[in-house]
Amino acid sequence: MKDISKSINKVDNDEKISGSAKYIADFVMDGMLYAMTKRSTISKGEIVKIDYPQLPDGYYIINHKDVQGKNVIKVIFEDWPVFTDKKISYLYEPIMLVIGPDKNILTQLLDSIQITYKEETPLFDWTDSVIDYHFDKGKGNRIFDQADKVIEHTYHTGYQEQAYIEPQGFIGYPEGDKTTLIGSIQCPYYVKNAVKQAIGEKDENVRVIQSTVGGAFGGKEEYPSLIGCQLAVAVKKIKKPIKLIFEREEDMSVTTKRHPSKTVFKAAIKDRKIIGLKAHVSIDAGATIGLSGVVLSRALLAVSGAYTVDHLDVSGNVFRTNTVPNGAFRGFGAPQMFFAVDMFVEHVAKELNQDPLEFRKKMLVKQGDRTSTNGLFRDPVLMPEMIEKAIKESNYLKKIEDYSKKGNYKGIGMSLFYHGCGFTGSGEKDVIKAKVKLKKDKNKKVYILVAAVDMGQGVKTTFRKLISHMLDIDIKDVIYHNPDTDFVPDSGPTVASRTMMIVGGLLARAAKEMKKRWNEEEFIVMKEYEQPDYIEYDEKHFIGDAYPAYSWGVNIVEVEVDPVTYQVDLKKAWSVYDAGKAIDERVVLGQADGGLAQGLGYGYLEVMNHKNGKIMQKNMTDYIIPTAMDLCDMDTFLFDNPYAYGPYGAKGVGELTLIGGAPAIAKAIENAIGKNVFKIPVTPEYIMELINHD
Amino acid sequence: MTEIKFTLNGKKQILNTDPNRRLLDVIREDFQLTGPKEGCGEGECGACAVLLNGQIVNSCSVPLANVDGQDIVTIEGFSSTKQYHVIKEAFAKAGGVQCGFCTPGMIIATQSLLSENPHPDDYEIKIGLSGNLCRCTGYNLIIKAVKTASKDGDGLW
Amino acid sequence: MKSYIAKNLVNALEVLNKDECEIVAGGTDMLIQNRSHTGMSIGYKTNVLYISLIKELDYIKEDSHYIYIGATTKLESILKNKITPIILKKIIHEMASPAIRHTATLIGNIANASPAGDSIVGLYALNAKVRCQCINGERIVPLHKFIRGVRIIDLKFNEMITEVIIPKNDFSSIAFKKVAPRKSDAISKMSFVGLLKIEDDLLLDLRIALGAVYITVVRNKDIESKYIGKNIKELKENIDNILKDYEPLIKPIDDQRSNKEYRKKVALNLIKDFLLNV
Incomplete structure (x- = not known):
């Protein structure tokens, strides 16, 4: 049998290269109207009065009064209104849609709607805690009684914008009693379920279809539910096709971003070793809680990084502020924590006058070790071999010795990290309950019926390849259309590095059965998620196995810092990953490059901040993502380490590749300038501060 | 309204339209060529790139007035080469x-x-x-x- | 609002004589400044005159003393032309992506008069002048007098800039640094141009220009001339004095791209680095 990892050309190459793939903005419907959003101009307060202009014929205003169902977006924590009724909790909060055929008139109407507010003082400090988590491992805080020394440091991470190149958008239209939405989305059923609740409709009266997605990275996980609901409310009332596409500035000003964080770490030291850790993580939710609690959990669970520490005291808070809501972004809390913990362990080693690499290697997680929540790392951990490979390929040992000499401004840094694959805790079993279908028709074509979205990560190719391998049929006979909720079951959202491992795993089970029944002419196999029986997790108390499997990574990054301008020049990066088994090697290498690019950007380039609640970098000119000139050669090596429940052994890969970038480059910069780094992005401005102030 | 003539994907076109329109909008809306995309609308991302007299330009930053008499090729036109x-x-x-x-x-x-x-x-x-x-x-x-x-x-x- | 498309210079000047217009060349900046929404026309607030198609202004030429660049000459053509001063090539190479270079013009960058306009920094250092023409005549104005402030230029309503005039000069050392948040496709946090000429160990010419550290480009001939005539050793001994001279002129701002401390420190570092490397 052929090795499944051997790369094939992606199935959607032709349509994407030729420009014929249809993204949401490319759709046009007869009689289509446009929607624009009227937004608040204050960060906190109440609407006192709205003066509407006379609406010309064929123009409409849709607001909270038109919401026939529940005026709240269905996400994990339901505190996000479809349209605000009165209360304003962040700048540019959506108040109403203005809809009609001519954008020129729409912009005039938007300008002539007069809203009077009673303004209140907005809260930007992190004082309003809305979620408070705490758990211990081993002796918890009591371990500090045994310490002969305590080391404490604080780490900060900033916003990060997904910066998908295709802005958010939907087209909604009526189909009889049905309200249908086509959109640039990651999670068709999130949108469908949210819309059902907002417009108060039966299941069969809401249909959601995915258009080709021009990048998402978490940014199209929960946010599209908001604008999808707004548009559905409008379509149900107006009964015409309506298009809502964000302009870039609107997108960057109002959509969810990675949560800024602050992590305070304390290490209990005994005999020059870390015997325990205490950590507190604060994240900024923005104006609504949404997914923030789950983001915080993922950060807290990774508290000891790629290391085993027997005694932990872990706590965290989600703070609500009057700023744009933050949400999902590739990594989902893990990038914040891995930056903090991997820097901290390095800083502790340095303060104890120990070689940081040896110090870290001694602490590495081994198979059979306990996780932060006393779960088990059940599968083999290949980190020692992976680190050796990375060291050899990059010539790390020689370089770190050379670069550590003062004044050459060259640096090299290494990050060690993992990612828990799939939903945190019992999410798969209790919340998602994924279902997949495989259908065989008379012509021996096999249809993959799942709600998983190809947003560039290549799942259209890898799922078809998986099924064609398992059934031993031509990939051309495996059909996988963009998900349409009228035809596919809810296999869950396209998030959490779960797509191949969980959905692919279910498909593999379905294919196994299909293969046995292949002689039947026409049939459907359905499979539902079953949690591996060894997994038990107490979400409330943070006890047990938070993830069924872990993917692992090592990043090494080499930089040079310009002593005149303090700018960072990326020289080269090396990565070694264990993601179980690559279903397509080139697809995984593409994820590896792209994830690392985002992680590096997060670490040294991508500045975003708000001033009085207003995002200051609101376009692609001011929000700096790397260009081809900024990035460097990246060598990636994959280690096979098949996971029993993943198809062909596959684990998660998408998020893993982003996590190590920031700590690796931050350490490389530390090495180059001889100063410790405590926050990202490590901008030239920050480097100047570090160099010039002792 | 102004008459603007140009060649698009090898075919001569005459439009009687507002010269202040962006080339990108004209390509996408008047000719339904949706290969060029709008990513940023300010000449930063290049998703809207087309060839103007054989050279890359960002069609979101080109006013239609500037293409009078010029030769434009989009990805759709280029894909036959x-x-x-x-x-x-x-x-x-x-x-x-x-x-x-x-x-x-x-x-x-x-x-x-x-x-x-x-x-x-x-x-x-x-x-x-x-x-x-x-x-x-x-x-x-x-x-x-x-x-x-x-x-x-x-x-x- | 009216829009005019001029096909020749006389045509353009006639339009300007009867109607006040914003002049659009490549349009790369004007479109962003006046952008409305996808699918909508550019929302100019005044009449516009498009000059990009005026062929007679698309040139780079020279005589024994000057280089002349026409108003519709694209950055890419300037970059590729043999007679373009090397420092200007260096700047254009870094100031914009290929797509922008194929549409944008040097004179557009001047007329835009942004403190962060990279080419302006080089043109200040090169003692460039602009030729402004109207239906009744023309005048030639030194660039540093033409640019009056942030996006303010000394252009009368019936005039247009038809060319930039760059005196020819040889330099023994040239430097350009665009300090931007990334390596391409970005607006400068600050920029630096240094030019100098040394013969027989004597400094004959020294020019330093700094962008985005004040409302207009910072160049000070009084400081420069204080050190002209010194030998290299004296010049290097005077570096601290030179930095002291420039220090009060550098008054940058905080914005979404950087902060004033950084801009100032880097500006001084770049001057120092330039002089140390003589």
Whole structure:
């Protein structure tokens, strides 16, 4: 049998290269109207009065009064209104849609709607805690009684914008009693379920279809539910096709971003070793809680990084502020924590006058070790071999010795990290309950019926390849259309590095059965998620196995810092990953490059901040993502380490590749300038501060 | 309203329209050519790239007035050329396509680069792609694709 | 609002004589400044005159003393032309992506008069002048007098800039640094141009220009001339004095791209680095 990892050309190459793939903005419907959003101009307060202009014929205003169902977006924590009724909790909060055929008139109407507010003082400090988590491992805080020394440091991470190149958008239209939405989305059923609740409709009266997605990275996980609901409310009332596409500035000003964080770490030291850790993580939710609690959990669970520490005291808070809501972004809390913990362990080693690499290697997680929540790392951990490979390929040992000499401004840094694959805790079993279908028709074509979205990560190719391998049929006979909720079951959202491992795993089970029944002419196999029986997790108390499997990574990054301008020049990066088994090697290498690019950007380039609640970098000119000139050669090596429940052994890969970038480059910069780094992005401005102030 | 004449994908066109419209809107709306995309609307991302007299421009930053009498080729027009097929194969082989939103712009940038410099080195390729933002790939596989195209299509440019 | 498309210079000047217009060349900046929404026309607030198609202004030429660049000459053509001063090539190479270079013009960058306009920094250092023409005549104005402030230029309503005039000069050392948040496709946090000429160990010419550290480009001939005539050793001994001279002129701002401390420190570092490397 052929090795499944051997790369094939992606199935959607032709349509994407030729420009014929249809993204949401490319759709046009007869009689289509446009929607624009009227937004608040204050960060906190109440609407006192709205003066509407006379609406010309064929123009409409849709607001909270038109919401026939529940005026709240269905996400994990339901505190996000479809349209605000009165209360304003962040700048540019959506108040109403203005809809009609001519954008020129729409912009005039938007300008002539007069809203009077009673303004209140907005809260930007992190004082309003809305979620408070705490758990211990081993002796918890009591371990500090045994310490002969305590080391404490604080780490900060900033916003990060997904910066998908295709802005958010939907087209909604009526189909009889049905309200249908086509959109640039990651999670068709999130949108469908949210819309059902907002417009108060039966299941069969809401249909959601995915258009080709021009990048998402978490940014199209929960946010599209908001604008999808707004548009559905409008379509149900107006009964015409309506298009809502964000302009870039609107997108960057109002959509969810990675949560800024602050992590305070304390290490209990005994005999020059870390015997325990205490950590507190604060994240900024923005104006609504949404997914923030789950983001915080993922950060807290990774508290000891790629290391085993027997005694932990872990706590965290989600703070609500009057700023744009933050949400999902590739990594989902893990990038914040891995930056903090991997820097901290390095800083502790340095303060104890120990070689940081040896110090870290001694602490590495081994198979059979306990996780932060006393779960088990059940599968083999290949980190020692992976680190050796990375060291050899990059010539790390020689370089770190050379670069550590003062004044050459060259640096090299290494990050060690993992990612828990799939939903945190019992999410798969209790919340998602994924279902997949495989259908065989008379012509021996096999249809993959799942709600998983190809947003560039290549799942259209890898799922078809998986099924064609398992059934031993031509990939051309495996059909996988963009998900349409009228035809596919809810296999869950396209998030959490779960797509191949969980959905692919279910498909593999379905294919196994299909293969046995292949002689039947026409049939459907359905499979539902079953949690591996060894997994038990107490979400409330943070006890047990938070993830069924872990993917692992090592990043090494080499930089040079310009002593005149303090700018960072990326020289080269090396990565070694264990993601179980690559279903397509080139697809995984593409994820590896792209994830690392985002992680590096997060670490040294991508500045975003708000001033009085207003995002200051609101376009692609001011929000700096790397260009081809900024990035460097990246060598990636994959280690096979098949996971029993993943198809062909596959684990998660998408998020893993982003996590190590920031700590690796931050350490490389530390090495180059001889100063410790405590926050990202490590901008030239920050480097100047570090160099010039002792 | 002004009469604007130009060649689009080899065909002469006359439009009686507002010269203040953006070339991108005219291409997408009047001719239903949706290969060029709007990513940023300010000449930063390159998703809207087309060839103007054979050279890459951002069609979101070109007023229609400026194309009177000029020659415009979009990805749709370019896709019938031999050069396109070499570039396409190279992108497929290298794995240079992920979400695809930047891809038509990347193809146009590649053509514009190779037509001026058929054998660019890595640095020249990076400069050639420097106005096209990609958030998925980290660029390396795209750079590899351009190198492959340059090699496989030797003599075409 | 009216829009005019001029096909020749006389045509353009006639339009300007009867109607006040914003002049659009490549349009790369004007479109962004006046952008409305996808699918909508550019929302100019005044009449516009498009000059990009005026062929007679698309040139780079020279005589024994000067280089002349026409108003519709694209950055890419300037970059590729043999007679373009090397420092200007260096700047254009870094100031914009290929797509922008194929549409944008040098004179557009001047007329835009942004403190962060990279080419302006080089043109200040090169003692460039602009030729402004109207239906009744023309005048030639030194660039540093033409640019009056942030996006303010000394252009009368019936005039247009038809060319930039750059005196020819040889330099023994040239430097340009665009300090931007990334390596391409970005607006400068600050920029630096240094030019100098040394013959027989004597400094004959020294020019330093700094962008985005004040409302207009910072160049000070009084400081420069204080050190002209010194030998290299004296010049290097005077570096601290030179930095002291420039220090009060550098008054940058905080914005979404950087902060004033950084801009100032880097500006001084770049001057120092330039002089140390003589």
